[in-house]
Amino acid sequence: MWEEMGLVRVYTKPQGQQPDFSDPVVLSTDRGGCSVEDFCNHIHRSLIKDVKYVLVWGTSARHFPQHCGLSHALQDEDVVQIVKKKEKDEGGRGRFKSHSTAPARISDREKKAPLKT
Numbered sequence: 001m002w003e004e005m006g007l008v009r010v011y012t013k014p015q016g017q018q019p020d021f022s023d024p025v026v027l028s029t030d031r032g033g034c035s036v037e038d039f040c041n042h043i044h045r046s047l048i049k050d051v052k053y054v055l056v057w058g059t060s061a062r063h064f065p066q067h068c069g070l071s072h073a074l075q076d077e078d079v080v081q082i083v084k085k086k087e088k089d090e091g092g093r094g095r096f097k098s099h100s101t102a103p104a105r106i107s108d109r110e111k112k113a114p115l116k117t
Contacts, residue, residue, distance in 0.1 A: 002076060008034045010074050013057075013081040027074065037070040039080060047082070055081040 002009070009024035025042055027034045032041075036054050040047045048070065055065035058078030065081070074080070 006030045008074060008076045008078075010034075010039055011077070011079045013055075013079050015081060015083070019057075019079045024077075034074045035070065036068055036072045036074060036080070039074060040070070040082065050084045052083045052085045055083065 006029040008027045008029065010027060011019050011021055011024050013019040025039060027038055027042065032038050036056075037048060040051060051070065054068045054070075054072065056068050056072065056074070056078055057064050057066075058075060060073060060075040060078050061068075
């Protein structure tokens with residue numbers, strides 16, 4: 001019946017927890033589509049902006065878990081975990097964060113007076 005109607009059940013998996021098989025997200029191939037982007041839109045419209053990547057378990061994945069993008073096509077009874085982007089911290093990149101208030105470029109720094117000898 002699910003195949004004839006073109007319906008796909010997708011289960012959610014919170015990070016660090018077991019999948020929730022009690023309440024699937026039902027997508028339709030006829031109405032809207034069955035991609036990861038459609039899945040995110042079904043949960044909340046603003047979720048797409050925050051998605052870093054998606055982990056998928058199920059028949060649509062080649063290996064478990066598979067890193068996927070927004071265009072990945074989901075199949076019936078797939079399990080999806082959404083990994084969101086972290087908010088950017090001000091003041092540097094990665095592990096080389098600067099704790100000073102000095103300008104980032106050397107050419108923008110103020111010139112100090114030369115030492116008197």
